[in-house]
Amino acid sequence: MRPIIVASLPVYSEKDIHRINQIDADLVELRLDYSKSLPTLSSLLPYKDKIIVTIRDVNEGGINKIDDNVKVSYINQLSKEGFLYDVEASFLEKYNVDFYNKIVSMHYFNSIPDYNIVNTIVTKYENKAYTVKIAVIAKPGYKNFLSNLLFSHENITVLPMGSDPLERIAFGILGSKLVYTYVDNPTAPGQMHYSRAIKIINLLFNN
Numbered sequence: 001m002r003p004i005i006v007a008s009l010p011v012y013s014e015k016d017i018h019r020i021n022q023i024d025a026d027l028v029e030l031r032l033d034y035s036k037s038l039p040t041l042s043s044l045l046p047y048k049d050k051i052i053v054t055i056r057d058v059n060e061g062g063i064n065k066i067d068d069n070v071k072v073s074y075i076n077q078l079s080k081e082g083f084l085y086d087v088e089a090s091f092l093e094k095y096n097v098d099f100y101n102k103i104v105s106m107h108y109f110n111s112i113p114d115y116n117i118v119n120t121i122v123t124k125y126e127n128k129a130y131t132v133k134i135a136v137i138a139k140p141g142y143k144n145f146l147s148n149l150l151f152s153h154e155n156i157t158v159l160p161m162g163s164d165p166l167e168r169i170a171f172g173i174l175g176s177k178l179v180y181t182y183v184d185n186p187t188a189p190g191q192m193h194y195s196r197a198i199k200i201i202n203l204l205f206n207n
């Protein structure tokens with residue numbers, strides 16, 4: 001299956017949101033945690049079918065701390081309006097928010113986590129989520145770690161962080177549902193520019 005190319009866009013102010021129209025990726029991830037306050041939902045509505053809304057927790061790579069209660073109520077509104085959003089598995093352990101057909105994510109920036117722990121979390125969410133996503137630092141053992149997850153689950157996204165960006169394309173070809181890329185500057189190490197990723201994927205998957 002063709003992997004979906006996601007361009008990750010930091011949102012510093014509402015005017016960044018309107019850049020979506022110029023970004024020729026399959027989906028645009030709006031990283032709302034790049035700003036200290038969240039945009040109105042009405043400013044996101046025109047782009048609903050093209051976006052992933054993310055308020056990344058600072059413990060998992062977020063830039064600004066958004067109060068958990070604010071995040072819960074924003075997510076509840078996003079859910080009601082039918083937006084696709086990304087929520088950390090760790091957040092779901094603490095708060096009862098909707099993850100049906102949403103992205104459930106895990107990020108490991110310092111070391112490779114225990115395989116069985118991550119495998120259990122993926123199994124818990126994979127049937128209901130849009131995809132379960134694991135981003136992991138490219139330290140020794142990461143390729144085996146990500147490949148084993150990829151080959152054990154259908155509905156999964158795996159992202160090495162800090163290795164050659166082409167590796168993400170390779171994992172996409174092997175079955176990672178989403179491939180994360182950047183617009184101006186990477187939001188995580190190991191991303192390539194979205195236009196390059198689209199070009200490679202179209203060469204491989206278009207007739």
Ligand SMILES: O=C1C[C@@](O)(C(=O)O)C[C@@H](O)[C@@H]1O
Pocket residue numbers: 008029031054056061086105107133135159160161180181187188189191
């Ligand atoms: O979770 C992810 C994946 C990511 O960390 C990456 O590795 O490309 C980039 C983040 O913007 C996004 O929220």
